[in-house]
Amino acid sequence: MTLTILSALLLLASASALPQAQPPASPNIQNLTMWGTGCPVGAAGVISEIRKGTPVFNFSEWGLALPNADDPANEATAYKFCTEEMTLNNGPVGFQVRIETVTVFGWAELEEGTKLAIEAETKLGDVVAGQQTVTITKADLKGNDFEVPLEILPFTYSSCVDETGAVPKIVIKTTVSLIGEKRADGTVSKGVVGGAKALGAHFNPVWRPCARPMAKAI
Template sequence: MALTILSTLFLLGSTSALPQAQPPASPNIQNLTMWGTGCPIGAAGLISEIRNGTPVFSFVEWGLALPNTNDPENETTTSKFCTEEMTLNNGPVGFQVRIETVTVSGWAELEEGTKLVVEADTKFGNVVAGEQTVTITKEGLKGNDFEVPLEILPFIYSSCVDETGVVPKIAIKTTVSLVGEKRADGTVSKGAVGGAKALGVHFNPVWRPCARPMAKAI
């Protein structure tokens, strides 16, 4: 199921991770579509704020829980995902972009042995741009909160923005999973994600000028 939000404006800032120049234009979202088990229609991510020039998507119905530990027939894994696909216009002509990091934050309650697995996959159109997976245990939580920046690898850049100003379509898929530990008595360690706190997803783009074509030999 998909929810489309049109003409949502935001600035895509640059960072200093690699040599680059400030883009001469500020792209805006012309079309935004979301789908997945973590963002069904009517519960897709809202843009809760703008951070460092890019939107923070807030998913209020991303609740996950492992079944009751007293049932030996329990599944040991449960997961949800959401894909945000964006078409941008007014892009900086002669520049290309990559997704440097995708930061996922939220609330979790984990028993000893339960793992929270967060994965981000990115694409430019149909081209895979990079991915990353991070595993969090009970010891990695701050109270019941977590915030993990996933460094997207490898460093794949989009094609160049041409004179139309249309940026290659960006797709970011976020997957959150709970993996329980099967105990000797057949029970499974418990865990929950979500609760009353929304799951936040934020991406950080890096722009660089495209390489100039080599001059023809005379």
């Protein structure tokens, strides 16, 4: 059921980004795999809504807290990551794709001095497509909520979808880190992200026609 919903959502996102004169094929997901400390087996992301035509994943295992009781030797930092790997077929022949933005949102409680770092890395097929990191503090929160759009740079497109309709594999790795400030009295500034609430992530794919080779001079 989840793959069917995600296929439909990806089609909506693709259709909105492609020229209407040349409608795309309907990409279908052959495989969707997630792994990492933020999305362990049995607790993978759940599609909860559509936001601006893209799927939103919620991760219930993405909670972090400082000091980090699981790693007392390095109590000033704590992090988790999740990698999503998607294989699509029946893609728009003659087009290529890039990931324009990855947005991460959720709930956090940060003391003064504590930083929340969010990083997104992308890969298209065998090509490392780009990444971005954003750091926020207590002053950046709205109440206890945050929503961070990460613009993926550089603007790297995948190889072209050939006549088989196979789309280069899309891989998105999102890392969330809490970084505490070590004070003069030996204490560390505290912070919680996620808590009892799931964190969310979604991405925005952009398609374009592949450049056509120039005709040979006669």
